[in-house]
Amino acid sequence: MTDLLLYGHADSGHACKVALALSLAGLPHETVTIDIWAPPDTRPPAFLAANPAAEVPVLMIDGTPHVQSGAILLELATRFACLGGDTxxxxxxxxxxxxxxxxxxxxxxxxxxxxxxxxxxxxxxxxxxxxxxxxxxxxxxxxxxxxxxxxxxxxxxxxxxxxxxxxxxxxxxxxxxxxxxxxxxxxxxxxxxxxxxxxxxxxxx
Ligand SMILES: N[C@@H](CCC(=O)N[C@@H](CS)C(=O)NCC(=O)O)C(=O)O
CATH class of the missing domain: 1.20.1050.10 (Glutathione S-transferase Yfyf (Class Pi); Chain A, domain 2)
Known part of the structure; x- marks a missing residue:
């Protein structure tokens, strides 16, 4: 099974796009909230390593970071043939x-x-x-x-x-x-x- 971990924050509409897609597609995943109002260099090292730009969302797919909400949505749709990605x-x-x-x-x-x-x-x-x-x-x-x-x-x-x-x-x-x-x-x-x-x-x- 694919390992999915989503970094995001409730104030980020970009992160909500991905969270909603995962929920609609019924894809089991973990979520980690990143304080986007805190200085970037105080964010967790694992998150900063995944995205040196320090922005959410980041979706880790089997340990590989995926950034940019639109690109992540397309990755989910094609990889899992869901949410329009099936045709x-x-x-x-x-x-x-x-x-x-x-x-x-x-x-x-x-x-x-x-x-x-x-x-x-x-x-x-x-x-x-x-x-x-x-x-x-x-x-x-x-x-x-x-x-x-x-x-x-x-x-x-x-x-x-x-x-x-x-x-x-x-x-x-x-x-x-x-x-x-x-x-x-x-x-x-x-x-x-x-x-x-x-x-x-x-x-x-
Ligand atoms: N174009 C990016 C935008 C990402 C973005 O702007 N993320 C904001 C939250 S909505 C962020 O992480 N801001 C915190 C920061 O840059 O320190 C996407 O679509 O994912």
Whole structure:
């Protein structure tokens, strides 16, 4: 059996993407919470050895470190033929969704969430306006990509849903309003038996 160990933190949407994928795919694994708010050089040596960049998520697969959430999701989908990785169409769909998320909605929601948490410090109003305008454009694309299916991969969630969930789960915390289609998808995602709160995926160390 493959040995899986996930390093992450409850505040990391990137780590939540991978934790959700492992949970949805029913892949047994261990989890280690890394304090991403502590200075990087205070993090556990085994973690720093696995990823000298000191970022989460890191997924150890049989002792080999895998970094970058999107790359990890693709590794899981192909290696275990799950979450879209079981068909060429599902894999192509997953790749397209992952790249859209990383370039678009995953490049405004984390910053908008952080800006609110920091009460706007370090974020000039023009920057917030720009990120908000990007989010509005992303809403339209979200609805287009989802179409009339319950999930981005059709009748069941796949790696694309995991990626988009990473930060869309915190729309409210980012001060953004979902479209009706987004709100319905968020409800469906929250209702998945494999879904967990971030703190349940990554309990405090
Ligand atoms: N592009 C990376 C982003 C990873 C990332 O930004 N991780 C953040 C948490 S969301 C982190 O570990 N920050 C702590 C640090 O850099 O010290 C991915 O998709 O995995």
């Amino acid at each position: 060429p169409h599902g894999l192509r769909r997953g790749r397209e969704l992952l790249l859209w998320e990383a370039n678009r909605i995953g490049m405004c929601l984390p910053q908008l969430k952080q800006a609110r948490q920091d009460a706007g410090r370090g974020y000039p109003p023009d920057v917030i306006d720009w990120l908000t305008a990007r989010y509005r454009a992303d809403c339209a694309r979200f609805d287009l990509l989802l179409g009339n299916d319950p999930f981005f991969h059709g009748q069941a969630p796949g790696i694309g849903d995991c990626a988009i969930w990473g930060y869309a789960q915190w729309l409210h915390e980012a001060g953004m309003t979902p479209t009706p289609a987004m709100a319905a998808w968020l409800d469906r995602m929250r209702a998945l038996p494999a879904m967990r709160a971030p703190q349940a995926f990554f309990p405090p160390a």
